[in-house]
Amino acid sequence: MFESPTRRPLITGKTSYSQITEDIIKPIEAKPTKWWYLGFTVSLAALGLWLLSVTYLLFTGVGVWGLNKTVDWGWDITNFVWWVGIGHAGTLISAVLLLFRQKWRTAVNRSAEAMTIFAVICAGSYPLLHAGRPWLIYWVFPLPNTYGSLWSNFNSPLLWDVFAISTYLTVSLVFWYVGLIPDLATIRDRAVGLRKKIYSLMSFGWNGSAKGWQRFESVSLILAGLSTPLVLSVHTIVSFDFATSIIPGWHTTIFPPYFVAGAVFSGFAMVQTLLIIMRKSMRLEHYITLNHIDVMNKIILVTGSIVGSAYITEFFIAWYSAFPYEQYAFVNRAFGPYWWAYWTMMTCNVITPQLFWSRKLRRSLTASFIISIFVNIGMWFERFVIIVTSLHRDYLPSSWLMYSPSWVEICMYIGSLGLFFTLFFLFAKFLPVIAVAEVKSIYKTSSEEEIVKTATQEGVNLQEAHAHTNGSY
Amino acid sequence: MTKKYILGLFRDEVPLLHAVHELRKEGNKIHEVYTPFPVHGLDEALGYKRSRLPRAGFLFGCLGGTLGLSMQAWMLGVDWPMNIGGKPALAWVDFVPVTFELTVLITALGMVATYLVASEFIPGNEPKIPDPRISSDVFCIAIPAEDASSSVGSRLRELGAEVQEKEVEL
Structure with missing residues (x-):
């Protein structure tokens, strides 16, 4: 079974099935490292800030934000769209790449899916709190009530969003958990005492039978097939929140594909940021290799270029429309009082990803890490630019206003990062961060160990076989 | 309810698949096969119908x-x-x-x-597994002892397995 040497190995170093189990399950059984405690403490502190600011918000009202009558969406919706976008890479990796049979996804899908779920939780908190009285949020659902019954307004894109985000969270969670069951059973079968009890409860009696695996693969495939259009629909519907309105700068038909590409772009940047830290701190270099970093950087390059062309297209169409309000909205974006936000977005999203045309930078951890942070910042500014610059200059100059966030909004943003990272650190401690069973299923075809072994058996020069595996061709 | 099974334990999926083909060709009744990850072609080798x-x-x-x-x-x-x-x-x-x-x-x-x-996967269900290593690196063929011919053990060994007889609930 000598695979074509054009494919680089996805699992490097000396490995075996039991070694893979050991490498990935061990951190769950061992005491966390100093770095884990440090990261977890910082995240908890930020989460504390979130609780504090949200409590203050709930007792006082949304008036504590910096919003005004003209700019009535600010950091809240910016952060909502930013977090939802980040979530999209997880589903893309686990669903779309499963359908395309991309083997490299097995090393990164588990943590990317976890990231999706945590990001969507952070995203959901914003519209929930923006509602003002979150304890009445059930009013958005079509429940029988004493007003008639007066039902929810299904003509509104905001209600579509409620359904899209809640479906997205539920389906991602279910998909993630179905994939986790076999790995939880692996932990169970190694554990004793309380840990065995807990993981027994969580692994549902999984037994690894041929019939069980057959059903598992069938369910995974269908869930992947469902998640693929779902992930496209979610950001499409998020973009409808803007595109179906009549605000110049929002009312554009390019929004759905432009938002989806932007979401994948920012999501992969966040995956990259997290994985570079994780592979180092949890010693997973054999599983998350430079080849993985390389392919993800290629996706960042492609989606970044789509986003860049969308920015330029928007500008062109605004000019071509010959509609003065639309034209003004775009000139104001680039040269108005928020010019710095616009040019930060352009620099981070259009220029920095183009650096990935260089193979050397794609395979450099430092460069990948820095560029991924730049993309995260750029994509945050994209949402800020779309929302605030389109709103702050209304049709009547008498209602022109500026917007800047209050301390509550800033604390809530830092706090939501705290919520995200707290959940992620807990995940990294208690659940397998790499899909153990899935990595084993590509072991025969994609590990350095096996590639070299089969090559030697088939009489290929050993040195040549090794040369194939170090990625130097 | 526990029953006596003859277990053939393998360390690799290639001899396992080969063994499943051979054993079934020779008319042995296989109760079930347990693997740490989905082995491609195993369900066809066992003659399982496609999932509904x-x-x-x-x-x-x-x-x-x-x-x-x-x-x-x-x-x-x-x-x-x-x-x-x-x-x-x-x-x-x-x-x-x-x-x-x-x-x-x-x-x-x-x-x-x-x-x-x-699949009878309910939170807290006791797993019915022949050996705890099947979720790490062991592939196991379980043959009910009552239906097995006397030569099954030696045949399994010939096909590369480590053979055990065990009273388990599967």
């Missing part, structure tokens, strides 16, 4: 789509039609996003529920 779960998924999808669309049409078109600038109450194009989301939601939840029930 996708069909369940399709039915749940039809249910979700119908429910989603008819719910919106009934609420806004029949139960409380509203005059919004003279526009039609039954604006079906507006119902597409929610119909789509509900189709996906009900298909996913329904199919996963069917999967868990069909």
